[in-house]
Amino acid sequence: MDFCECGALLVPDKQPDGSVVMKCNACGKKIGANSQTNSKAFEIKQTIRHSELEKTVIIEDENAVETMPTATASCEKCGHHEAVYWQLQTRSADEATTTFYRCKKCKFTWRDYG
Ligand SMILES: [Zn+2]
Numbered sequence: 634m635d636f637c638e639c640g641a642l643l644v645p646d647k648q649p650d651g652s653v654v655m656k657c658n659a660c661g662k663k664i665g666a667n668s669q670t671n672s673k674a675f676e677i678k679q680t681i682r683h684s685e686l687e688k689t690v691i692i693e694d695e696n697a698v699e700t701m702p703t704a705t706a707s708c709e710k711c712g713h714h715e716a717v718y719w720q721l722q723t724r725s726a727d728e729a730t731t732t733f734y735r736c737k738k739c740k741f742t743w744r745d746y747g
């Protein structure tokens with residue numbers, strides 16, 4: 634729905650030449666139809682998509698980390714040598730399984746493509 638700058642609802646109004654404009658019954662203003670209507674509806678739908686891999690790096694459930702196996706891996710941030718790890722098979726069957734590590738000390742997370 635469109636509204637006039639005066640705040641009233643614009644209604645379609647057929648002109649003598651057959652075209653339709655939006656007309657305000659409150660102030661009489663006429664606005665050409667299809668001028669800016671509907672053009673923005675599609676632009677907004679472009680949401681930012683993170684890849685499956687990027688999503689996995691963010692661990693939302695901290696309790697899940699407690700149940701993960703521990704591996705010996707050197708953290709490049711703090712130098713700690715213990716990290717929990719988990720693996721992810723990407724959707725494409727061609728791609729190798731990716732292993733993620735998360736430092737048990739500073740929680741820095743990285744991936745290892747093996
Ligand atoms: Zn108006």
Ligand SMILES: [Zn+2]
Binds near residue numbers: 710737739
């Ligand atoms: Zn660390």
